Amino acid sequence: MTPVEKLCAAVRSAAPSVAGLDTGTKNRVLCALADRLLEEETVRAILEANSIDMERGRESHMPEGRLDRLLLNRERLSQIAEGVRQVALLPDPIGEILEESVRPNGLHIRKVRVPLGVIGIIYESRPNVTADAFALTFKTGNAVVLKGGSDAIASNLAIVSAIKDVLSGNGISPDAVGIIASTDRKDAAEFMSMREYIDVLIPRGSAGLIRAVVEGSRIPVIETGSGNCHIYVDESADLDKAVPIIINAKTQRIGVCNAAESLVVHEAVKERFLPLLLSSMNEHHVELRADEESIGLLPGAVPATEKDFGTEYLDYILSVKTVSSLDEAIRHINRYHTGHSDAIITEDEAAAERFLNEIDSACVYVNASTRFTDGFEFGFGAEIGISTQKLHARGPMGLRELTSYKYKITGNGQVRA
Amino acid sequence: MTPVEKLCAAVRSAAPSVAGLDTGTKNRVLCALADRLLEEETVRAILEANSIDMERGRESHMPEGRLDRLLLNRERLSQIAEGVRQVALLPDPIGEILEESVRPNGLHIRKVRVPLGVIGIIYESRPNVTADAFALTFKTGNAVVLKGGSDAIASNLAIVSAIKDVLSGNGISPDAVGIIASTDRKDAAEFMSMREYIDVLIPRGSAGLIRAVVEGSRIPVIETGSGNCHIYVDESADLDKAVPIIINAKTQRIGVCNAAESLVVHEAVKERFLPLLLSSMNEHHVELRADEESIGLLPGAVPATEKDFGTEYLDYILSVKTVSSLDEAIRHINRYHTGHSDAIITEDEAAAERFLNEIDSACVYVNASTRFTDGFEFGFGAEIGISTQKLHARGPMGLRELTSYKYKITGNGQVRA
Numbered sequence: 001m002t003p004v005e006k007l008c009a010a011v012r013s014a015a016p017s018v019a020g021l022d023t024g025t026k027n028r029v030l031c032a033l034a035d036r037l038l039e040e041e042t043v044r045a046i047l048e049a050n051s052i053d054m055e056r057g058r059e060s061h062m063p064e065g066r067l068d069r070l071l072l073n074r075e076r077l078s079q080i081a082e083g084v085r086q087v088a089l090l091p092d093p094i095g096e097i098l099e100e101s102v103r104p105n106g107l108h109i110r111k112v113r114v115p116l117g118v119i120g121i122i123y124e125s126r127p128n129v130t131a132d133a134f135a136l137t138f139k140t141g142n143a144v145v146l147k148g149g150s151d152a153i154a155s156n157l158a159i160v161s162a163i164k165d166v167l168s169g170n171g172i173s174p175d176a177v178g179i180i181a182s183t184d185r186k187d188a189a190e191f192m193s194m195r196e197y198i199d200v201l202i203p204r205g206s207a208g209l210i211r212a213v214v215e216g217s218r219i220p221v222i223e224t225g226s227g228n229c230h231i232y233v234d235e236s237a238d239l240d241k242a243v244p245i246i247i248n249a250k251t252q253r254i255g256v257c258n259a260a261e262s263l264v265v266h267e268a269v270k271e272r273f274l275p276l277l278l279s280s281m282n283e284h285h286v287e288l289r290a291d292e293e294s295i296g297l298l299p300g301a302v303p304a305t306e307k308d309f310g311t312e313y314l315d316y317i318l319s320v321k322t323v324s325s326l327d328e329a330i331r332h333i334n335r336y337h338t339g340h341s342d343a344i345i346t347e348d349e350a351a352a353e354r355f356l357n358e359i360d361s362a363c364v365y366v367n368a369s370t371r372f373t374d375g376f377e378f379g380f381g382a383e384i385g386i387s388t389q390k391l392h393a394r395g396p397m398g399l400r401e402l403t404s405y406k407y408k409i410t411g412n413g414q415v416r417a
Numbered sequence: 418m419t420p421v422e423k424l425c426a427a428v429r430s431a432a433p434s435v436a437g438l439d440t441g442t443k444n445r446v447l448c449a450l451a452d453r454l455l456e457e458e459t460v461r462a463i464l465e466a467n468s469i470d471m472e473r474g475r476e477s478h479m480p481e482g483r484l485d486r487l488l489l490n491r492e493r494l495s496q497i498a499e500g501v502r503q504v505a506l507l508p509d510p511i512g513e514i515l516e517e518s519v520r521p522n523g524l525h526i527r528k529v530r531v532p533l534g535v536i537g538i539i540y541e542s543r544p545n546v547t548a549d550a551f552a553l554t555f556k557t558g559n560a561v562v563l564k565g566g567s568d569a570i571a572s573n574l575a576i577v578s579a580i581k582d583v584l585s586g587n588g589i590s591p592d593a594v595g596i597i598a599s600t601d602r603k604d605a606a607e608f609m610s611m612r613e614y615i616d617v618l619i620p621r622g623s624a625g626l627i628r629a630v631v632e633g634s635r636i637p638v639i640e641t642g643s644g645n646c647h648i649y650v651d652e653s654a655d656l657d658k659a660v661p662i663i664i665n666a667k668t669q670r671i672g673v674c675n676a677a678e679s680l681v682v683h684e685a686v687k688e689r690f691l692p693l694l695l696s697s698m699n700e701h702h703v704e705l706r707a708d709e710e711s712i713g714l715l716p717g718a719v720p721a722t723e724k725d726f727g728t729e730y731l732d733y734i735l736s737v738k739t740v741s742s743l744d745e746a747i748r749h750i751n752r753y754h755t756g757h758s759d760a761i762i763t764e765d766e767a768a769a770e771r772f773l774n775e776i777d778s779a780c781v782y783v784n785a786s787t788r789f790t791d792g793f794e795f796g797f798g799a800e801i802g803i804s805t806q807k808l809h810a811r812g813p814m815g816l817r818e819l820t821s822y823k824y825k826i827t828g829n830g831q832v833r834a
Contacts, residue, residue, distance in 0.1 A: 016751070016775065101796060107785060109795060116807050117777070199807050220637060220808045241830040248832035334433070356825045358433065360534070368524055368828030377833070378526060378824070379518060390533050390616050390821035391637045392809040404807035407795070408773045411785030413658040415665035416794070 004190045007178045008145055008197035012118050014175035015143040019115045021172070023092040026139055030088035033166045037081035037131065042162050047072060049158035050127065057151055069125040070151055080131045087135040090381045093400045094141045110408045115141035117199040119402065120191065121384075122147045122213055124205035127155035133204075134163050134177050136384050140402040143176045145198060147191055149205075150183035157181055192217040199404075200392075204385050207312065222393055222401075224385035227257030227340035228312045229370040230333045232355070234326065234346035235268040241367055242273065242345040243280050246318075248369040249343070251284045255314045257386060258341050258373040262309055262319045264329050267293065270322055274298055277320075286316045293322035309336040326351050330358045337361060339388050341370040362388060362395035421607045424595045425562055425614035429535050431592035432560040436532045438589070440509040443556055447505035450583045454498035454548065459579050464489060466575035467544065474568055486542040487568055497548045504552040507798045510817045511558045527825045532558035534616040536819065537608065538801075539564045539630055541622035544572035550621075551580055551594050553801050557819040560593045562615060564608055566622075567600035574598055609634040616821075617809075621802050624729065639810055639818075641802035644674030644757035645729045646787040647750045649772070651743065651763035652685040658784055659690065659762040660697050663735075665786040666760070668701045672731045674803060675758050675790040679726055679736045681746050684710065687739055691715055694737075703733045710739035726753040743768050747775045754778060756805050758787040779805060779812035 001009065036042050050072040057067050099111040119142045121133045130148060137144040148156040156179060164174035180191055192201065195218050203213035207226045214221050231249055233242050249260035265273060274297040281288055288301035289308045295301050298320065308319040309332070323329045333342055343365035344355040352366040363373045373396060375383025380398025387393045393401035418426065453459050467489040474484050516528040536559045538550045547565060554561040565573040573596060581591035597608055609618065612635050620630035624643045631638050648666055650659050666677035682690060691714040698705055705718035706725045712718050715737065725736040726749070740746045750759055760782035761772040769783040780790045790813060792800025797815025804810045810818035 016777070020774065103794070103796060107789060215635075218632075220806070222808075238830075244832055245830065252833055352827070356827075357437065360433070361823065363824040363826060366825075366827040368826060368831040369833050371833035372524060372826065372831070373824075377520070379520060389637070391639075394821055395824050404811055406778065407780040407790075407812050408783075409780060409785060409789065410769070410773075410783040413655075413662065414785040414789070415661055416669055416786055416788035 002190060004180060004182070004187050005194065005197075007180060008118075008191070008194040010175040011143045011145050011178040012197040014173040015115075015118050017173055018138065018143050018176045019117070019141045021141060023094075025170070026092065026141070027088040029166060029170050029172065030084055030135055030139065032170060033131070033135070033163060034081040034085040034088070036162050036166050037077055037084065043074065043077055046077060046155065046158040046162070047074070049154035052154040053127075053152050062151065066125055066151070070127070070155070072127055072155060076128065080128050083128070083132055084135045087139050087382060090139065090399060092139065093403055098405055105414050106411065107414055108410045111405050112408055113400070113403050114406050116402060116404050118143045118145065118197060120145045120147070120194075120198045120201040120219060122188075122191075122201065122203045122205075122209065124149040124209060125151050127152045127159060129204060130156045130159045130179075131163070133384065136382055136399060137402060138176065140399050142402060145178045145180065145191070147180040147188065153181055153183065189216060192219060195219050202385055222385070222387050222397070223389040224387055224397075225257050226312060226338045226388060227259070227386070228262065228310065228336065228338045229258060229260045229340055230262045230264055230337055230342045231260050231370065232264040232329045232333065232342070232344045233266060233269060233273055234329075234344055234348060234351050235266040236348040236351065237266075237269060237273070237345040238347050238367075239269065239273050239276060243276050245343065245345060245367070245369050246277065247280050247284060249371055250281075250286055250318050251316070252369075252371055254316060256371075257312075258370050259314070260318065260343075260370055261311065261313050262321065262336065264321045264323055264332060265294065266326075266329070267322050267324050270294055270297060274320075281318065284316070286318050288318055288320055290320040291322055294320045312338065326354060330355065334358075334360055340386065341365065341373040343368060343370050362386070419607060421597060421599070421604050422611065422614075424597060425535075425608070425611040427592040428560045428562050428595040429614040431590040432532075432535050434590055435555065435560050435593045436534070436558045438558060440511075442587070443509065443558070444505040446583060446587050446589065447501055447552055447556065449587060450548070450552070450580060451498040451502040451505070453579050453583050454494055454501065460491060460494055463494060463572065463575040463579070464491070466571040469571040470544075470569050479568065483542055483568070487544070487572070489544055489572055493545065497545050500545070500549055501552045504556050504799060507556065507816060509556065510820055515822055522831050523828065524831055525827045528822050529825055530817070530820050531823050533819060533821050535560045535562065535614060537562045537564070537611075537615045537618040537636060539605075539608075539618065539620045539622075539626065541566040541626060542568050544569045544576060546621060547573045547576045547596075548580070550801065553799055553816060554819060555593065557816050559819060562595045562597065562608070564597040564605065570598055570600065606633060609636060612636050619802055639802070639804050639814070640806040641804055641814075642674050643729060643755045643805060644676070644803070645679065645727065645753065645755045646675060646677045646757055647679045647681055647754050647759045648677050648787065649681040649746045649750065649759070649761045650683060650686060650690055651746075651761055651765060651768050652683040653765035653768065654683075654686060654690070654762040655764050655784075656686065656690050656693060660693050662760065662762060662784070662786050663694065664697050664701060666788055667698075667703055667735050668733070669786075669788055671733060673788075674729075675787050676731070677735065677760075677787055678728065678730050679738065679753070681738045681740055681749060682711065683743075683746070684739050684741050687711055687714060691737075698735065701733070703735050705735055705737055707737040708739055711737045729755065743771060747772065751775075751777050757803065758782065758790040760785060760787050779803070
């Protein structure tokens, strides 16, 4: 066995014991971990490890943004600990009876929520994901194999070491969590082929990372993240609602997947609306990339190419497309979006209903900002990512999306006729 | 575009219109199809096509069993029509509100069941799957690309031609169904790479076919079928219940995935139980492959090798393994089964509970035959296959397993703070 296979096999053998833990035990372990992450000795060990990563990052001229994502300090560590404690407070979905029936032959069938088994998580710079992903997968009775970014290896190893310590201290196999510390691409490829040991792989990070996992994995993947979100201003829009929603969706946080990237506007309102848009976007330093039909109303805008409509800028840039009908808006959005989140601004109920039904996205909004696509905003109390696929989970994924189910059938000697 | 890509793209473009059909329209189309499959002209066209397939099969010395699966006649065609009509009678899961909440900020969130989009089905000899798979996917608002076995190409094309005719006659794009008629392996591989157009691929057929799809597909796959089902006779089993359950699970239909392939027996009951087993298995001409601890009590049995415990015989063969505890039984089964269906025969509630919880299978039984793992027996009214994976769907898959969901969020100007 190679080191990667050995690690995955060890986590797989620990999975049944994690799956069998009761809610009280799981919560006790999570609280113990939260406590541990605040203990001086652990804090020092993690911060020391993080300073190694930071130094390596600076030496390799890592951009400021990435250095900041990599950085841990006492405040961030206590936020991480608080996050773990919050997961302990959430209701445990495992064991929930989803359906129950007694068949005419007397068979009693229960559909019961169970863990998925072993979850693999592939992520990038942020070391907080290490603790967060462990807490969410452990709470749902899953074992987990983590593969963080090579930038953060020392920090991740220090956090995993604290987790393993807490598991052992509570009589649980430390193999319930494994971390692939290699930076070798061959090992990443091998990890993604471990179908025998890992039930699902969840990539968290940039569009590039997600694409690499989707294309390279032999394990089923839940595709997350990439969001080319559109806002459509309908001919019957209340323009006073439209402007603050667009400002919020575009500028409240630019680097996130639920930020708006493209504005679609009905030609009937463009002359009234676009000047309003322009002044608010100028105020927020947003560059506009406009189509032929709108650019005349948007002094300072640059001409949009087709590529713009399909681009997730993650920046202070917004593309503008004019349409002559709701139909055209729906067609345009379904063509260029990533199926994440899209919104219509309208006072027309029929238009809203058609948009809700016909836009093929995880989350479709009427008169609200796309920024609400988030496990916490949806009331899930947690979030492991936002799925842009339709299989298994779609939209924000909380604890329940980390579970499967099984059928438990009890009889008294029934045989099939 | 290659022919395969062109076909998949055409089905993808038809998908939104199918997704938007109301229940009444979908049911009318299905009833019209059932009628059409009984019309003399259609019957003749399909049977003529089938006779071409049959002749080709005989010429290539296809075994009797496969020839029989390939054969269509008037009786089988009316069963197929009746199957399509039954699907029309089932409740439509699309549009079901799965959850609904109003957030503190006033956002109204509804989680609504929607079609998956485009489903790909890869299957083998039986041409009845063509009509059946279309009916189930159409009822759930999905478009479908079919790829049947090369043996049955003429029959499948004739059935699809009838379907397309009925669709057109009802004002629906005939591209809602596509069939890949090529027998070229390159085209099969290309089909399995059409991730852009197809949301999920469901293989139906032999273990070999399923493995080939799981290994070759770039589209998410729902793994179905392979069933190495175990029955465990506990030390506290009622042996009078055990014997008929094992006879049923092993012999009622040998070639199916929910048939029992292996018996696990507690050593405390082996001396009382194995002679009972032997006489009933002899009566049903079942060959026993027994481990060292049991073979002495089973005159005529052949020694089991480790390979036997992991084999899905689909034949009149049963392996026998002796264990000294429930723990050992659970470990043994979880090691060798395929996660499909396993049963315990016991009068001990604690043992039953542990078995239900700790056996990692889609369906776990207490005192009943594994043969009940079936969409119809579970009351789903339909079945597209039995999933042995944990993602998206597990166990028998009915209409609901062919759906996804989306979030519809309505507000009145909410922005994120």
